Each structure stands twice: as structure tokens, then as C-alpha cells.
Amino acid sequence: MTSPAQALFQVRDRVDSALREFLSRQREVLLSAGDELMPGFEAVTGLLAAGKRLRPAFCYWGWRGAGGADGPQIIRAAAALELLHASALVHDDLMDASDTRRGQPSLHRQFEAYHARHHWQGSPGAFGMGMAILLGDLLLSWTDEMFHASGLPDEALRRGRPVLDLMRTEVFAGQYLDLLGQAAGDGTLESALRVVEYKTTKYTIERPLHLGAALAGAGADAQPGGLLAAYSAYGLPLGTAFQLRDDILSVFGDPAQTGKPAGDDVREGKHTVLLAIARARATGPQAAIIDRYLGDPLLDEAGTAEVRTVITESGAVAECEAMISRHVAEAVAALADAPVTAEARDALAGLAVAATARDG
């Protein structure tokens, strides 16, 4: 049996090298336009140096499970998902006005500080925003470039493309619904779950698995008993469990592990599933505390601690933990009869644990 850490790490190191190799080629292209581009390049390189590489891992094992042979081509194609993800992080942090990411200042904050240090003209905030928009766009463009330069044959790429397209449209839809939900104040559990479905579940787990399978030549039909249906049966509950773990870490996690300050979701007014459950279970006075702090940009450590207490005492944490366990069990059970190789079954079971039992 592959250990959870092994399933993740054996892909991660190879994805890391593939990204480094891709970046060193891009560095030359950017340099030829001017060495002023290097601070931007260094910033995205710094962001890409960290990361759990979960999406590439699911893509890789989706391929292996479908009978695809190991090789550098699938690693490169899978690594392209990390560029897509980095793009989403840069733009998300800007939209959420987040100060940190992966333990470093977020990209827009880095360039805001850069502008201020140089005493340049105009607003540092506008400069930071502009740089983050452009660098996120570059990362998004690179996704396709790395995917197509993976070395996989044309017919494999042709099978994979519609899945990659769908994945990007779905993550867009999830982000859009999230933004709309925050603005319109739609705090129902149902709408929180739909955002999770699009922004996380499909994007993080189901579609990377489907992409790997499509690249390997698995049929595009998702008939019952087929591989794609099995990946969905594994990926959908696991994605929900993954997001619930994120919800809990955002409020209760150690910032040194998560790379984000505690309480960010509350401060940003995110209608997470954890908060929706807490709100639904809360007594009158508990609900008043949640309502007071949710979306308060000035929420401090003391306020976060109050919200934390309410969430715990409402029973929402226990309910979320129970949901995580149930969903992981459901995901792993879906693998039992899945038409995948034994090695992939073990690795996917390991990944299910790695994705949901993490500290950061």
C-alpha cells in the first residue's frame, strides 16, 4: 500500500522539476523583451516554488489508472495545471485583498511595496493591482503553452483539451458565483455547496482525474461502471471533504502551516460551508457574533477567537469533521470496483488521505 505522503511526493518532485525547466525557458523569452521583466518573473517563480501539487497528482494518477505509462510527458502535461492554479491564486488574492499566500506577501502586495520603495508616480495599490492582473494572465497563458509542449502526441492532446477547457470554465463559474454570493449576501448552505462544487471539487479533483484519463485514451462517455464515472464517484465526495478541510484550516489552522492568516474567510465574508453550518446551528447570541464579524475587514485576533469559539460550540466543527470522514470513506469505497490498475487504486486512496488530513 502506497502511503499518503508517497503518493503525493513521488509526483510532486517530478512536477517541481518540470516547472523549473519550463520557467527557465520562459525566463529567456522574457529577458529578450527587457530585463525590467525580471522582478515579475521572480515573483511568479517564488509563488510556483511552493505548493502541494495536488492537481497534477490527480491528473497523473488519472492517467496511470487508465493504463497510461509513466513518462516525462504526462508529468509535464499535469504540471501545467499548477500554472493554471497559480494564476487563479494571484487573481483570487487580488479580488479578496488577501495580504499573504504560501507564507509570503501576495503578489499584488509585493508590487505595491516595490512601487512604494521606489517612490514612483501614481498609487502603489494601482501598480500592485496591475502587476497581479498581468502576471496572473501570463500564468494562465502559460498553462496552455506547457500543456501543448508536454510532448504528448497530438491525438492525446486533442482528447484532453475539452476537459481542460471545461475545467477552466468551471473554475471561472465557481469564482463568479463566489463573488456574487459574497456581494448579494447569499449565505445558504445550498449556494455555498454549489460554489464548492465548481470552485473546488470539480477543479481540484474530478477534472484533473478526467484530464489524465482522457489523455490516456479513456472513452469520453461517462457511462455507469466506466472509468470516468468511477473517477467522479471518487472525486466528488473527496472534493467536498477537501474544501471542508480548507474551511476548518482557514479559521483554526496554524498560519505557519497554511501560509495564510487565521480568520481570512471570516474577514472576507466568505460564505463557507463551515460558516453556513455554524450559522444554521447557532443560538441567537451565537448568530449575532457571526453576523457581527463576517465580512469585517478589521477583524482582529480577539474577534477571530470569538468566532472560533462560536463555531466550535455550535457543533459545526464536529459536524464538518464527521462530513469529511464520511466523504473520504465514500471516495475510497468508490475505488473498490473502479476499473483502474491496482497501483493507481492504492495511490488514489493515499491521495484521498493526503488531501484531507493535512495541516496546511
Add this chain to the structure above:
Amino acid sequence: MTSPAQALFQVRDRVDSALREFLSRQREVLLSAGDELMPGFEAVTGLLAAGKRLRPAFCYWGWRGAGGADGPQIIRAAAALELLHASALVHDDLMDASDTRRGQPSLHRQFEAYHARHHWQGSPGAFGMGMAILLGDLLLSWTDEMFHASGLPDEALRRGRPVLDLMRTEVFAGQYLDLLGQAAGDGTLESALRVVEYKTTKYTIERPLHLGAALAGAGADAQPGGLLAAYSAYGLPLGTAFQLRDDILSVFGDPAQTGKPAGDDVREGKHTVLLAIARARATGPQAAIIDRYLGDPLLDEAGTAEVRTVITESGAVAECEAMISRHVAEAVAALADAPVTAEARDALAGLAVAATARDG
């Protein structure tokens, strides 16, 4: 001889239909995630309804000039460039805090107003920004999707991809250098010309031509006397002329034709070639007027008129018009011995005029 209008319009109408067809398919994909996505879809549809389709026209004639046969596939591949361009416009308007585009409120302003109308939570500005970031990302993702779903054979797409990749990296580089130049206050003519080279010349004319040629199977080498070299010899001066016309229209154009308020470049502190020439030719008092208004967010109609007078009286407009004529003549002369079909030579000569003699 093809008239300038014909060369543009015969491609434009077909690009318009290809875009409408693509959008109607995407509408279904977005609807399946939720009908809340429709306002976003309508906004990008509105933006895409207008446009000169210059980049698709150059791509199409780049293909035809290389001997490619007419057909719906090349129109669809060329039309994908319009999605890339729309993405750049949405993000550019946000970065420049522009209020209008193509005669309509810019996308971030539309959603700012939408938020305010609904009396939603949070800041209308942040909501508008978030929507513009996401919709620009969607348009950027669609670029690849439409390009690959064009129906061109895999080997054609494989030849075209590196050009599309380079084009996107170059436009990123141009936008980055532009943003940096505005912040660092680098107002030299040399740096203005480098921004034009990357942000406009290569992106608008040279690379679309090269993309068409690569799709049609023209060799990737740019040897003297070859097709790609001929397209560069035509495209580079023409791109500069195109941008100079834009510089003039931005200050002197009729907003009803340009779709943008007059004086935007001055208000935003853009170091355009026109302004760099005016600044270099200005007397002391004239220079003081330029320096007072350049980058002034409160620049009004009276201030714009003052700047206009200085630019004209410095002789900068006459110098720019002479540069435009010289560059267009150089571009058209480069076609004389170019190894392209006679029909393409006529169309490209027509496009050179259409791109530089326009009112908006």
C-alpha cells in the same frame, strides 16, 4: 485592387458570425452552472459585438498570402485572436481605470453600477474589479478553446501554437513595460517605442500575419526573402503607424468614433510616442503645460484643449503624420517583392490603409 474597406469587411462579417456561433455554445456551458452567470456572459457578448477585427484580418490574409485556401476553419482560428484582444481590453481598462470602451461603460464600471443598483454588500468598486478580472480570464481561456476547436488539422495547429504563445507573451511584456514606464515616469522616446513594439506592433500586425503563415505551413525560419521576413518588413512599420494613429486619435479623435473620451492617454499619464515627441519639441512654457496635465486624473475638457494646442503648435502632430505616411509607404513597398499571392498583396495594401487612415 481591393479597396481598404473591402479587405477589412469581407473578413469582418465572417469573423462576427464565427464569434456568435462560439458564444452561443459557451452560453449553454455557463447556463448549466447557473443562470446567475448570464449578466457576465451578456457583458462579454456586448463587448465582442463591436470591434474592427483587425487582428483576425491580418491572420486570415497571412494565411491566404502563404497559399492557404479560404474556408471556415481559418476564419474561426483567426477569430480566436479577437477573444485574446477582448481579454486584454477588459484587463487594460481596469488597470487604467478607464470608464468607457467601444462607446459603452467599461466592464468593471458596468458591474460597479450593477452592484450599486442592487444595494449589495461590500464595495461596488471591488465587485466591478472582481468581475472584470474573472471575465478577462474567461476570454483568455476561450482564446485557446476557439483556436483549437477551429477545425484546422492537428499539424496546422501544432505549427501555429508557438506563434500564438509568443504573441501572448509579447503582449504581456508590452503591458508590463507600459505599466512600469507610467510608474517610473520613464518618458523617453526610446522606451515609448519599445512599448509600442511589444504591446501593439508585434501583437496587432506582425504576429497575426505570422500565425496565419505558420498555420498554412510556411517555414518557421525567417530567412531574408522568405515569407515571414516579408510579413515582418510589412508588419513592423505598419504597426508603428497604427499606434501613432491611435496616439493622435486619443487626443484629437471624436469620442463618438473612438468610443473613448478624448484625452484619456494624457489623463492616464501614458508616455505615448506623440507625447514624447511633443515634450521633446516643446518650448519651456509648452513643456510646463504638458508636465502639469500628464497623469492628472482630474484633467477636464479645458485642460485637454490646452494640451491639444501645445501638441499641435510644437509640430508634434505634423511630425507624427509624416511618420505615419512614411511607415505606411514602407509597409506597402515591402509587399512588392514579397512571395505572396497577388490577391493577398492587394488585400494587405488595403489593410495598411484601413488600419492607419481610420477615425476610430
